[in-house]
Amino acid sequence: MSNNDALLEVENLCVEFGDRRGAVRAVDRISFEVEPGRTLGIVGESGCGKSTTSLAIMGLLPRPAGRITAGAIRLSGTELAGLPENRMRRIRGAEMSMIFQEPMTALNPVYTIGAQMSAVVRRHAGLSRRAARRRALEMLERVGIPLAQRRLAEYPHELSGGMRQRVMIAMALSCRPRLLIADEPTTALDVTTQAQVLEQIKALQRDFDTAVVLITHDLGVVAETCDEVVVMYCGRMVERAPVEALFSAPRHRYTEGLIQAIPKIRTRRLTRLPVVPGSVPDLSELPPGCCFAARCAHADTHCLRRQPALERMGPSRVACFHPADAEPVR
Numbered sequence: 001m002s003n004n005d006a007l008l009e010v011e012n013l014c015v016e017f018g019d020r021r022g023a024v025r026a027v028d029r030i031s032f033e034v035e036p037g038r039t040l041g042i043v044g045e046s047g048c049g050k051s052t053t054s055l056a057i058m059g060l061l062p063r064p065a066g067r068i069t070a071g072a073i074r075l076s077g078t079e080l081a082g083l084p085e086n087r088m089r090r091i092r093g094a095e096m097s098m099i100f101q102e103p104m105t106a107l108n109p110v111y112t113i114g115a116q117m118s119a120v121v122r123r124h125a126g127l128s129r130r131a132a133r134r135r136a137l138e139m140l141e142r143v144g145i146p147l148a149q150r151r152l153a154e155y156p157h158e159l160s161g162g163m164r165q166r167v168m169i170a171m172a173l174s175c176r177p178r179l180l181i182a183d184e185p186t187t188a189l190d191v192t193t194q195a196q197v198l199e200q201i202k203a204l205q206r207d208f209d210t211a212v213v214l215i216t217h218d219l220g221v222v223a224e225t226c227d228e229v230v231v232m233y234c235g236r237m238v239e240r241a242p243v244e245a246l247f248s249a250p251r252h253r254y255t256e257g258l259i260q261a262i263p264k265i266r267t268r269r270l271t272r273l274p275v276v277p278g279s280v281p282d283l284s285e286l287p288p289g290c291c292f293a294a295r296c297a298h299a300d301t302h303c304l305r306r307q308p309a310l311e312r313m314g315p316s317r318v319a320c321f322h323p324a325d326a327e328p329v330r
Protein backbone atom coordinates (compact mmCIF):
# COMPACT_ATOMS: atom_id res chain seq x y z
CA MET A 1 0.00 0.00 0.00
CA SER A 2 1.67 3.18 -1.13
CA ASN A 3 0.25 6.65 -0.83
CA ASN A 4 1.82 8.88 -3.46
CA ASP A 5 0.87 12.08 -1.66
CA ALA A 6 2.52 10.99 1.59
CA LEU A 7 5.80 12.56 2.61
CA LEU A 8 6.45 9.99 5.31
CA GLU A 9 5.34 6.39 5.06
CA VAL A 10 5.92 4.00 7.95
CA GLU A 11 4.98 0.44 7.10
CA ASN A 12 4.89 -2.47 9.54
CA LEU A 13 7.77 -1.02 11.52
CA CYS A 14 9.23 -3.29 14.21
CA VAL A 15 11.92 -2.21 16.67
CA GLU A 16 13.57 -4.46 19.22
CA PHE A 17 15.80 -3.73 22.18
CA GLY A 18 17.98 -6.43 23.52
CA ASP A 19 21.20 -8.27 23.92
CA ARG A 20 22.26 -11.91 23.91
CA ARG A 21 20.03 -12.63 26.89
CA GLY A 22 16.89 -11.72 25.00
CA ALA A 23 15.01 -9.00 23.21
CA VAL A 24 11.81 -7.07 23.72
CA ARG A 25 9.78 -5.71 20.85
CA ALA A 26 9.16 -2.07 21.73
CA VAL A 27 7.48 -1.26 18.42
CA ASP A 28 5.38 -3.96 16.78
CA ARG A 29 4.12 -3.48 13.21
CA ILE A 30 3.30 0.22 13.28
CA SER A 31 2.04 1.77 10.03
CA PHE A 32 1.03 5.32 9.17
CA GLU A 33 1.52 8.03 6.55
CA VAL A 34 1.79 11.80 6.85
CA GLU A 35 1.20 14.23 3.99
CA PRO A 36 2.87 17.63 3.66
CA GLY A 37 1.29 20.27 5.91
CA ARG A 38 -0.59 17.63 7.95
CA THR A 39 -0.19 16.60 11.59
CA LEU A 40 -0.31 13.04 12.87
CA GLY A 41 -0.60 12.55 16.63
CA ILE A 42 0.76 9.55 18.51
CA VAL A 43 -0.74 8.89 21.95
CA GLY A 44 -0.44 6.13 24.50
CA GLU A 45 0.75 5.42 28.01
CA SER A 46 4.34 5.71 29.11
CA GLY A 47 6.51 2.95 27.65
CA CYS A 48 4.22 2.12 24.72
CA GLY A 49 6.91 2.92 22.14
CA LYS A 50 6.22 6.50 21.05
CA SER A 51 9.76 7.82 21.41
CA THR A 52 11.19 4.59 20.00
CA THR A 53 9.06 5.03 16.87
CA SER A 54 10.35 8.57 16.39
CA LEU A 55 13.99 7.65 17.04
CA ALA A 56 13.68 4.83 14.50
CA ILE A 57 12.40 7.28 11.88
CA MET A 58 15.26 9.67 12.63
CA GLY A 59 17.84 6.88 12.55
CA LEU A 60 18.75 7.68 16.15
CA LEU A 61 17.98 4.44 17.99
CA PRO A 62 20.54 3.84 20.74
CA ARG A 63 23.09 1.34 19.44
CA PRO A 64 23.76 -1.48 19.71
CA ALA A 65 20.74 -2.25 21.91
CA GLY A 66 18.02 -0.93 19.61
CA ARG A 67 17.42 -1.98 16.04
CA ILE A 68 14.79 -2.03 13.35
CA THR A 69 13.96 -5.68 12.77
CA ALA A 70 11.28 -5.34 10.11
CA GLY A 71 9.30 -2.86 8.09
CA ALA A 72 9.90 0.22 5.98
CA ILE A 73 10.30 3.95 6.60
CA ARG A 74 10.06 6.04 3.44
CA LEU A 75 10.61 9.77 3.15
CA SER A 76 9.41 11.00 -0.26
CA GLY A 77 9.77 7.43 -1.44
CA THR A 78 13.36 6.99 -0.21
CA GLU A 79 13.82 4.03 2.11
CA LEU A 80 15.49 5.23 5.32
CA ALA A 81 15.77 2.00 7.32
CA GLY A 82 19.23 0.62 6.76
CA LEU A 83 20.61 3.75 5.07
CA PRO A 84 24.28 4.37 5.93
CA GLU A 85 24.87 6.87 8.74
CA ASN A 86 26.54 9.48 6.51
CA ARG A 87 23.44 9.65 4.28
CA MET A 88 21.12 9.72 7.29
CA ARG A 89 23.12 12.58 8.73
CA ARG A 90 22.51 14.61 5.59
CA ILE A 91 18.79 13.89 5.62
CA ARG A 92 18.49 14.71 9.33
CA GLY A 93 18.45 18.42 9.77
CA ALA A 94 17.96 19.18 6.11
CA GLU A 95 14.82 17.17 5.37
CA MET A 96 13.60 16.06 8.75
CA SER A 97 14.30 17.16 12.26
CA MET A 98 13.14 16.37 15.74
CA ILE A 99 12.21 18.22 18.88
CA PHE A 100 13.24 15.95 21.74
CA GLN A 101 11.35 15.17 24.92
CA GLU A 102 14.24 16.69 26.89
CA PRO A 103 15.71 19.86 25.30
CA MET A 104 19.18 19.36 26.75
CA THR A 105 19.52 16.19 24.61
CA ALA A 106 19.61 18.36 21.53
CA LEU A 107 21.60 21.33 22.83
CA ASN A 108 25.32 21.23 23.39
CA PRO A 109 26.19 22.88 26.72
CA VAL A 110 29.62 24.12 25.58
CA TYR A 111 28.53 26.15 22.55
CA THR A 112 26.49 29.35 22.42
CA ILE A 113 22.99 29.24 20.96
CA GLY A 114 24.20 31.29 17.97
CA ALA A 115 27.13 28.98 17.24
CA GLN A 116 24.95 25.86 17.37
CA MET A 117 22.20 27.28 15.24
CA SER A 118 24.61 28.66 12.65
CA ALA A 119 26.46 25.36 12.45
CA VAL A 120 23.20 23.52 11.72
CA VAL A 121 22.06 25.84 8.93
CA ARG A 122 25.52 26.12 7.39
CA ARG A 123 25.85 22.37 7.28
CA HIS A 124 22.39 21.53 6.03
CA ALA A 125 21.17 24.57 4.13
CA GLY A 126 24.61 25.49 2.81
CA LEU A 127 24.35 29.12 3.90
CA SER A 128 27.32 31.46 4.32
CA ARG A 129 28.44 32.41 7.82
CA ARG A 130 26.63 35.73 7.67
CA ALA A 131 23.43 34.30 6.13
CA ALA A 132 23.43 31.52 8.74
CA ARG A 133 23.64 34.07 11.54
CA ARG A 134 20.78 36.01 10.00
CA ARG A 135 18.66 32.84 9.68
CA ALA A 136 19.39 31.94 13.32
CA LEU A 137 18.29 35.38 14.49
CA GLU A 138 15.17 35.30 12.32
CA MET A 139 14.16 31.88 13.65
CA LEU A 140 14.67 32.91 17.29
CA GLU A 141 12.47 35.93 16.70
CA ARG A 142 9.84 33.79 15.00
CA VAL A 143 9.53 31.47 18.00
CA GLY A 144 8.99 34.48 20.24
CA ILE A 145 12.33 34.80 22.00
CA PRO A 146 12.73 38.35 23.30
CA LEU A 147 16.11 40.06 22.80
CA ALA A 148 17.03 37.37 20.29
CA GLN A 149 20.27 39.10 19.31
CA ARG A 150 21.52 38.84 22.87
CA ARG A 151 20.41 35.21 23.21
CA LEU A 152 22.66 34.21 20.32
CA ALA A 153 25.68 34.86 22.55
CA GLU A 154 24.29 32.87 25.50
CA TYR A 155 24.80 29.25 26.50
CA PRO A 156 21.91 26.75 26.95
CA HIS A 157 22.18 26.77 30.77
CA GLU A 158 21.55 30.53 30.81
CA LEU A 159 18.05 30.01 29.43
CA SER A 160 14.86 28.93 31.18
CA GLY A 161 13.24 25.60 30.26
CA GLY A 162 10.65 27.33 28.11
CA MET A 163 13.30 29.34 26.28
CA ARG A 164 15.38 26.23 25.65
CA GLN A 165 12.36 24.47 24.21
CA ARG A 166 11.80 27.45 21.89
CA VAL A 167 15.46 27.43 20.86
CA MET A 168 15.14 23.75 20.03
CA ILE A 169 12.05 24.42 17.91
CA ALA A 170 13.85 27.30 16.18
CA MET A 171 16.81 25.03 15.53
CA ALA A 172 14.66 22.14 14.33
CA LEU A 173 12.85 24.39 11.88
CA SER A 174 15.80 26.56 10.84
CA CYS A 175 16.57 24.38 7.80
CA ARG A 176 12.88 24.30 6.85
CA PRO A 177 12.59 20.52 7.08
CA ARG A 178 9.78 18.79 5.24
CA LEU A 179 9.14 16.60 8.28
CA LEU A 180 9.19 17.61 11.94
CA ILE A 181 8.91 15.06 14.73
CA ALA A 182 7.95 16.66 18.01
CA ASP A 183 8.22 14.34 21.03
CA GLU A 184 6.26 15.86 23.91
CA PRO A 185 7.36 19.35 22.85
CA THR A 186 5.39 21.13 25.55
CA THR A 187 5.25 18.72 28.49
CA ALA A 188 7.85 20.59 30.53
CA LEU A 189 6.21 23.97 29.99
CA ASP A 190 3.55 25.95 31.83
CA VAL A 191 0.14 26.15 30.15
CA THR A 192 0.60 29.63 28.64
CA THR A 193 4.01 28.84 27.18
CA GLN A 194 2.65 25.49 25.94
CA ALA A 195 -0.05 27.24 23.96
CA GLN A 196 2.45 29.74 22.50
CA VAL A 197 4.92 27.05 21.49
CA LEU A 198 2.18 25.00 19.78
CA GLU A 199 0.96 28.11 17.99
CA GLN A 200 4.49 28.72 16.72
CA ILE A 201 4.87 25.17 15.47
CA LYS A 202 1.55 25.55 13.64
CA ALA A 203 2.54 28.87 12.08
CA LEU A 204 5.87 27.51 10.87
CA GLN A 205 4.10 24.40 9.59
CA ARG A 206 1.69 26.57 7.58
CA ASP A 207 4.50 28.69 6.12
CA PHE A 208 6.74 25.82 5.10
CA ASP A 209 4.12 23.10 4.49
CA THR A 210 5.93 20.90 7.00
CA ALA A 211 4.50 17.49 7.88
CA VAL A 212 4.42 17.02 11.66
CA VAL A 213 4.40 13.91 13.84
CA LEU A 214 3.33 15.04 17.29
CA ILE A 215 3.79 12.82 20.30
CA THR A 216 1.84 13.91 23.33
CA HIS A 217 0.11 12.83 26.53
CA ASP A 218 -2.29 15.71 26.15
CA LEU A 219 -5.58 14.83 24.44
CA GLY A 220 -6.50 18.53 24.41
CA VAL A 221 -3.45 19.20 22.24
CA VAL A 222 -4.40 16.28 20.00
CA ALA A 223 -7.90 17.67 19.50
CA GLU A 224 -6.54 21.12 18.66
CA THR A 225 -3.63 20.26 16.41
CA CYS A 226 -3.86 16.81 14.83
CA ASP A 227 -5.52 15.65 11.63
CA GLU A 228 -5.07 11.97 12.33
CA VAL A 229 -4.21 10.01 15.47
CA VAL A 230 -2.42 6.74 16.19
CA VAL A 231 -3.16 5.14 19.57
CA MET A 232 -0.36 2.86 20.74
CA TYR A 233 -0.48 0.19 23.40
CA CYS A 234 2.46 -2.12 24.27
CA GLY A 235 4.23 -1.17 21.06
CA ARG A 236 1.20 -1.99 18.91
CA MET A 237 -1.15 0.25 17.06
CA VAL A 238 -4.59 -0.42 18.55
CA GLU A 239 -6.44 2.32 16.70
CA ARG A 240 -5.74 4.82 13.99
CA ALA A 241 -8.39 7.36 13.05
CA PRO A 242 -9.07 10.85 11.76
CA VAL A 243 -9.16 13.16 14.78
CA GLU A 244 -12.93 13.82 14.59
CA ALA A 245 -13.72 10.10 14.48
CA LEU A 246 -11.36 9.37 17.35
CA PHE A 247 -13.13 11.79 19.68
CA SER A 248 -16.71 11.32 18.47
CA ALA A 249 -16.63 7.55 17.99
CA PRO A 250 -13.62 5.81 19.55
CA ARG A 251 -13.76 2.14 18.58
CA HIS A 252 -10.99 0.37 20.50
CA ARG A 253 -11.88 -0.19 24.15
CA TYR A 254 -8.62 1.43 25.25
CA THR A 255 -9.31 4.56 23.20
CA GLU A 256 -12.89 4.51 24.46
CA GLY A 257 -11.60 4.43 28.03
CA LEU A 258 -9.31 7.39 27.39
CA ILE A 259 -12.05 9.46 25.80
CA GLN A 260 -14.71 8.55 28.38
CA ALA A 261 -12.37 9.59 31.18
CA ILE A 262 -12.12 13.12 29.80
CA PRO A 263 -15.35 14.62 31.25
CA LYS A 264 -14.39 13.38 34.71
CA ILE A 265 -11.42 15.64 34.72
CA ARG A 266 -12.33 18.97 36.18
CA THR A 267 -9.64 21.24 34.79
CA ARG A 268 -10.59 23.04 31.62
CA ARG A 269 -7.56 21.75 29.83
CA LEU A 270 -6.21 18.23 30.03
CA THR A 271 -2.54 18.01 30.74
CA ARG A 272 -2.17 14.25 30.99
CA LEU A 273 -3.55 11.18 29.41
CA PRO A 274 -6.68 10.24 31.43
CA VAL A 275 -6.28 7.15 33.51
CA VAL A 276 -7.76 3.82 32.46
CA PRO A 277 -7.84 1.44 35.46
CA GLY A 278 -5.09 -1.18 35.64
CA SER A 279 -1.57 -1.08 34.34
CA VAL A 280 0.38 -1.85 31.20
CA PRO A 281 1.87 -5.37 31.02
CA ASP A 282 5.64 -5.76 30.88
CA LEU A 283 6.97 -5.96 27.33
CA SER A 284 9.01 -9.03 28.18
CA GLU A 285 5.90 -10.87 29.37
CA LEU A 286 3.21 -9.94 26.87
CA PRO A 287 0.15 -12.19 26.85
CA PRO A 288 -0.48 -14.31 23.73
CA GLY A 289 -3.72 -12.51 22.93
CA CYS A 290 -4.79 -8.87 22.96
CA CYS A 291 -2.38 -6.97 25.20
CA PHE A 292 -5.22 -4.82 26.56
CA ALA A 293 -7.40 -7.82 27.53
CA ALA A 294 -6.41 -7.82 31.21
CA ARG A 295 -7.77 -4.27 31.60
CA CYS A 296 -10.76 -4.62 29.32
CA ALA A 297 -14.33 -5.10 30.57
CA HIS A 298 -15.31 -6.66 27.22
CA ALA A 299 -12.57 -9.26 26.97
CA ASP A 300 -13.47 -12.95 26.64
CA THR A 301 -11.38 -16.11 26.28
CA HIS A 302 -10.91 -15.44 22.57
CA CYS A 303 -9.26 -12.09 23.39
CA LEU A 304 -6.91 -13.80 25.82
CA ARG A 305 -5.81 -16.36 23.24
CA ARG A 306 -5.65 -14.50 19.93
CA GLN A 307 -4.15 -11.23 18.86
CA PRO A 308 -6.66 -9.06 17.00
CA ALA A 309 -5.51 -7.78 13.61
CA LEU A 310 -5.94 -4.17 12.60
CA GLU A 311 -9.13 -3.87 10.56
CA ARG A 312 -10.86 -1.06 8.80
CA MET A 313 -14.06 0.15 10.53
CA GLY A 314 -15.57 3.18 8.82
CA PRO A 315 -12.94 5.92 8.78
CA SER A 316 -10.91 4.16 11.49
CA ARG A 317 -8.61 1.14 11.71
CA VAL A 318 -9.02 -0.88 14.87
CA ALA A 319 -7.44 -3.98 16.42
CA CYS A 320 -10.22 -5.29 18.66
CA PHE A 321 -12.56 -8.31 18.68
CA HIS A 322 -15.27 -6.38 20.51
CA PRO A 323 -15.06 -2.80 19.32
CA ALA A 324 -17.38 -0.08 20.58
CA ASP A 325 -20.32 0.89 18.38
CA ALA A 326 -19.82 3.85 16.14
CA GLU A 327 -22.42 5.86 18.08
CA PRO A 328 -21.19 9.16 19.42
CA VAL A 329 -19.99 9.12 23.02
CA ARG A 330 -22.21 11.12 25.33
Ligand SMILES: Nc1ncnc2c1ncn2[C@@H]1O[C@H](COP(=O)(O)OP(=O)(O)OP(=O)(O)O)[C@@H](O)[C@H]1O
Pocket residue numbers: 017018026044045046047048049050051052053062065066101283
Ligand atom coordinates in the same frame (compact mmCIF):
# COMPACT_ATOMS: atom_id res chain seq x y z
N1 LIG B 1 17.69 2.14 25.33
C1 LIG B 1 16.80 1.21 25.62
N2 LIG B 1 17.17 -0.04 25.98
C2 LIG B 1 16.26 -1.00 26.26
N3 LIG B 1 14.94 -0.79 26.24
C3 LIG B 1 14.49 0.42 25.90
C4 LIG B 1 15.39 1.48 25.58
N4 LIG B 1 14.66 2.58 25.28
C5 LIG B 1 13.36 2.22 25.41
N5 LIG B 1 13.26 0.91 25.79
C6 LIG B 1 12.00 0.17 26.01
O1 LIG B 1 11.13 0.41 24.95
C7 LIG B 1 9.80 0.63 25.41
C8 LIG B 1 9.25 1.87 24.77
O2 LIG B 1 9.92 3.01 25.28
P1 LIG B 1 9.64 4.47 24.72
O3 LIG B 1 10.66 5.37 25.30
O4 LIG B 1 9.54 4.41 23.24
O5 LIG B 1 8.20 4.78 25.32
P2 LIG B 1 7.33 6.11 25.24
O6 LIG B 1 6.01 5.70 24.69
O7 LIG B 1 8.08 7.18 24.55
O8 LIG B 1 7.12 6.47 26.80
P3 LIG B 1 7.03 7.90 27.52
O9 LIG B 1 5.62 8.33 27.38
O10 LIG B 1 7.38 7.57 28.94
O11 LIG B 1 8.03 8.82 26.89
C9 LIG B 1 9.88 0.72 26.93
O12 LIG B 1 9.26 -0.41 27.46
C10 LIG B 1 11.32 0.72 27.27
O13 LIG B 1 11.56 -0.13 28.35
Ligand SMILES: [Mg+2]
Pocket residue numbers: 050051052101183
Ligand atom coordinates in the same frame (compact mmCIF):
# COMPACT_ATOMS: atom_id res chain seq x y z
MG1 LIG C 1 8.85 9.00 25.16
